[in-house]
Amino acid sequence: MKIKMSRGEKIFQVVNYFVLSIIVLVCLYPMWHVAMASFSNSTQLMAHSGFLLKPMGFNMQAYLKVFQNPMILKGYANTLFILIVGVILDLIMTALAAYFFSRKGVMFKKPLMLLILFTMFFSGGMIPFYLTLKDMHMINSRWGLIVPFMISTYNMIILRTSFESIPDSLTEAAKIDGAGHMTILFRIILPLSKAIMAVMVLYYGVSIWNGWFWASTILRDRELYPLQVILREILISNDIQAMNGGAGGDAEAIAQSIKYATIMVATVPILFVYPFLQKYFTSGVMIGAVKE
Template identity: 40%
Template sequence: MRDSRSYTAFRWLNAALLVVICFLTLYPFLNIVAQAFSSEAFINSGQVNLVPRGFNISTFSYVLGDPMFWRNYGNTVLYTVVATAIAMFLTTTFAYALSKHHLKGRTFFIGLAVFTMFFNGGLIPNYILISTLGMKNTIWAIVLPNAISVFNLLVMKSFFENFPTDLEEAAAIDGLNTYGILARVVLPLSKAVIATMVLFYAVSFWNSWFTAFLYLDRSELYPVTVYLRNLIAGATAADPSAQQAGEATQVASNVKAVTMLLIMAPIISVYPFIQKYFVSGVMLGSVKQ
């Protein structure tokens, strides 16, 4: 069976449109990479587009040569791993409980969770709460306030609601309790949605800087996002007496591109390995049978 002319034309038009969209999506990223490896003169004159001009790595050497950068980078890895683990534990258990229609007070708990999507105490009450609990300048100020994302919670709840009940009933007949069913039956068969939620949480915590900027006062506790934010803020005010004026100018010219590239690189490196889980995980639970 041959495709009609109209359908063939649609396929070509659709392919061309997708190519254009992909190019428009990749263009800002490629421009950032080009600026990160370009010299100050070409950047300031606006000659850098998709290809580096006047190749140099002075800013990379300046940033990567600072011991505080690696200290803060390690903090980011620690915060992300701990926060993601806590968030996944709380979100998974909460979503699994909410997926059971026989749970007493289920509607109340769902409404309570959804309520927090639209209303919160505000910046000052949250700051007072964190300070009163003694969590300032600790890892808990980073990982606990945003431990549950209601959006992720609802996605996992929808997935668990569509999980085959026959499997859970068979496991219960075999003697497993609720926790055993969740750990030994449900979670092993939920790798796609779990990988998707891990990606969502990890990206969120990795890119977060305002929470740390608000609750951490000591530079050795900062995540790398705050370090790079401060670097960008102070790049234009670099002291020529402390370093060569040319190096200071070079750092100020492309420090934004370098910092964005350093922050994005780990997430971009991990994403291809979990993309298949990401795609299927988002779609799971969207179609009811």
């Protein structure tokens, strides 16, 4: 049966769609501008001002220059190593912690949880954290970007809440059959938590992919730089010598196109991950929502 909307509801729906459309355009246009600029002719791009809706003199020169820089490929390799190893370890450690705090009758459960929650609001600061990494011999090591960040308190709380929603009868039946905690976690709890685990992959993956601050702080060898640190050098420090050779009088023009192309190279891969996880995202977040 079709529900007839009142005049006020129709007006609200039209205004709602209009406002949301404006928000979508505001969010998408910057990325569209960067994409079109990266495919534009450098000289024409420098002479243009205002909105950019299509490439100006389509060419791939900027992308060819970007991939001529050996640091881009090394940055990709370092980022992929940190991403793959980091996400795997993050999921394992977060799942272990969430499982522990989701069980009933655990000794000192509340005091331990309060101590963990305390770290969400207060920390020792950057200098003590850096000195800790130094004492652990993780300065100038990719492991310094993985080990200290293996558990996010926020993500652990979401995962714990999701585990608590699984009926106790399943775990009790497994215990009767002789299953231990590791068997219950990896063969019962995690297979039933695919949606929330997909959300964890997205949260941790985006965080690692976009991370640049601690990488720029603890890494000394440029061969270990992840992609985002290299991107920062190109955009902020204007370090494009490795890509700008032979540009001649158009050096300044090609520099702008190179910056746009570098942004696309560093951004597009993580954007392609989201569509594969989107179907799990909404249900996963709702399952892991904080509840009383």
